[in-house]
Amino acid sequence: MSAPLITDIAQAEQGTSLWRDAWLRLRRNRLAVLGLAVLCFFVLVALLTPWIAPYGYAQQNLELGATPPSAAHWLGTDIFGRDLLTQIMYGGRVSLAVGFIATAVALVIGVTWGAIAGYAGGKLDAAMMRLVDILYALPFMIFIVLLMVVFGRNMLLLFLAIGAVEWLTMARIMRSQVQSLRQQEFVEAAISLGLSPATIIRRHLVPNALGPIIVYTTLTIPSVMLLEAFLSFLGLGVQPPQTSWGLLISYGAESLEEYPWLLLYPGLALTLTLFSLNFLGDGLRDALDVRGAKD
């Protein structure tokens, strides 16, 4: 008769696991849930765009020209008669891809760097973090503009350049996490079992620091997307024939008096995404009770 009791306990324990607990808390934060929903919707639309876009990406209608929103073109058309909704959907693919991929680059570099520094300690740690301090002081926005000028404007470089800028805070967060985890018994046990540092970092340290990593990742994506919009707006980021929300906004800004919808709808798409990510990030921070990832 005692066997069911054990499974009951096991289930009860599962019910209070950190992630489940965090999810329950996140679910109570309405803004964060709304943010998550909007974000999922945008990502889904971006993934399905080639199949669900109302018009072809390059489809022009020069006779039609720029028209305000109508039944045929829900968000209107631009001066070449291209459907704005289609443009925004394809632009969103690029903007979101830059946001996610560049953040992933930053995540990998930052977590690895911070974990190694925090685990090694001593002189290696001091040297590695001093480098981070120096890089922190560099004016990166200006450097990215410079990089785009010098090496031409290609997307791969854009990902790398933005990712290479954004890893610094991630490295600091990871290092402080690893430093405090290092002192704990389960890490000492792992060391005494003879596991290699790489295995300890991968199997024991990174999983236990996931909370702050997730929160900071969520907050990094919007700043990366802003950076892409900034560069594209100046004409130094995404280049035609590709498009992005930043580029669409810059086209819209050129003709805002005559065709304000060309500015407003891409702007709305970008702003909604940034709102969602910020609310979700704030919500996750509260749900996972993370400190130090704030602004």
Place this chain on the structure above:
Amino acid sequence: MWRFIGFRVLQSIPVILVVITVTFFLVRLAPGGPFSAEKAVIPEVKAALEAQYGLNLPMFQQYLAYLGDLAHGDLGPSFKYPGRSVNELIAAGFPVTAELGLYALLVAIGIGGIAGVVASLRPNTAQDYIPMSVAMIGICVPSLLMGPILILVFGIYLEWLPVSGWGDIPGDKILPAITLGSTYAAYIARLSRAGMLEVMSQDYIRTARAKGLPEWQVVVRHALRGGMIPVVAFLGPAFAGLLSGSFVVETIFQIPGLGRFYVQAAFNRDYTMILGATVFLAVLIVVFNLLSDILAAWMNPRLRSQYGGGA
């Protein structure tokens, strides 16, 4: 305090050297020299031009020569505008950018600071939620969108304010300053709210209340100094953000400032201008980071004593 200042100054020197070196070699690595432009130049002319600008020397020698010129404050000639030096172009553009940045900073500190303090006085009430929701809008609506929207509303629909230029028509500085300052106003509102909340729960505030000071005096005379430390520490990064933000704002409002020159130089591939302006802006940003750190340390007694006390 002096030890702290000395330590931070020493820390800034390698940063500035790294900036100069990286920028120099990046620009030199760029494909296509400055004279391999649209029109084909006769080889002899090209060689003479390159000799004139010292481009025929080995790279490292060019680097040393550039460092030498820099030490005298000479950023070299512009490749795009013959006969004009980078110094002249910066001297023409920077005062405009600096003025724009200053107004934007005043907007940011004024609006953001007041909103943050007001919100912190009654946390979790409407007085807190409303300013903080507005701040969230400020963070999520980037300047490249805020600028055109302000133009549309105040310039085109309401016809209250001019929408381009700088110092030509009265009032044409208002929209650019608000556009550039809005994001930072939002960050400062959040930072000052958090800073004030932290300070208001400290013992010395309870003491100040206990001795019977009116609430506004507790806030203004005792809490503000501590509560504003995060804001002051943010001013350095904010300054860097304002400078790069001015690229966009100057482009939107057609303001003849350094930011617009920089973007134009980027398109023209005016390499010496890019190099000179990058070095200039980078050094400026490093110096401002330094100043904001020193100011924040001076305001925070605990940080001061950490570096061996004394004032």
